[in-house]
Amino acid sequence: MPTGLMLIGNKQDLEDMNEREVSTETGETFAKIYNAQFMETSAKSGFNVGNCLMNLVRTIKIYYEQDSSERRERGIQINNKPKSSGCCGR
Structure with a gap:
C-alpha cells in the first residue's frame, strides 16, 4: 500500500520529452x-487533473x-465537534 505520498508530474501535454524537466521514467x-x-497531469489541457484529485481524496x-x-x-475517543464559543467567537 502506498505511504500516502503522491508524486504528480505536470506538463504531460509536452510531446517532445526533451522539453520536460523530468522524464516520465524518472518520475x-x-x-x-x-x-x-x-x-x-497537464494543467494546460486539464488531462488527469480530476483523476489526480479524486485519487488524493480516496x-x-x-x-x-x-x-x-x-x-x-x-479505546481512544476524539470529539470532532467544533467548539462553539457564542455568536462572535469569543
Whole structure:
C-alpha cells in the first residue's frame, strides 16, 4: 500500500520529452523508491487533473478510516465537534 505520498508530474501535454524537466521514467522510478503513487497531469489541457484529485481524496479517506479504526481499537475517543464559543467567537 502506498505511504500516502503522491508524486504528480505536470506538463504531460509536452510531446517532445526533451522539453520536460523530468522524464516520465524518472518520475516513476522516484515514486517507486518512496512507495508513492505517480500520475502525470497537464494543467494546460486539464488531462488527469480530476483523476489526480479524486485519487488524493480516496487516499485521504482510506487513511482517515484506518486512523479511526485504530483509535477505536485503542479505546481512544476524539470529539470532532467544533467548539462553539457564542455568536462572535469569543
